[in-house]
Amino acid sequence: MALKTVERKQTHASRDTLQVEKMGDVYEARAVQWGGFNVSFETARADLDVTPYLKGLPEDLDQCPHWGYVFKGKLIVRYKDHEETINEGEAYYIAPGHTGIVAKDTELIEFSPLRECEKTMAVVMKNAQAMEAEQRK
DSSP states (O other): OOOOOOBOSSSOOOGGGSOEEEETTTEEEEEEEETTEEEEEEEESSOEEOGGGGBTBGGGSBOOOEEEEEEESEEEEEOSSOEEEEETTOEEEEOSSBEEEEOTTOEEEEEEEHHHHHHHHHHHHHHHHHHHHHHHO
C-alpha cells in the first residue's frame, strides 16, 4: 500500500469515491490529502501487527501522530510504557512513539500530518516489499 493520495481541490469526499490502496490481502486504505493532512479511511481484512513494518524508524516506532474514529472493531496501541485499547465508537489521538495491532474487520478514519505520515509510509512500504519478497522465496 503506497501513500498515493493527491491533493484534491474538492473539500469533501465519501469513502467510496477514493481510490483503494491495498497491502496484500490484509489491509486497505482510501486516502486524500487536505490542508497538510493525510485523511484515510482504513479497513483491516485480518489482524495486523504493524510492528515489523516500523523497523528502521526511530526506536522502531511510528513517530507520526494520528487522530481518528473507529467505526467498527478495535486498535491496540503500544507505547514504551503502556498499552491502550481503542474500541468501536471511540475517537482517538495516538501520540508519536507507538506501534500496535489493528483487529480483523476494523474500520476507521484517520487524520495524520502529511510530512510525518509520508516518512512513516516510506519505511512501511520498504519493509512490506522486503517481507513479500521473503515470502516468495
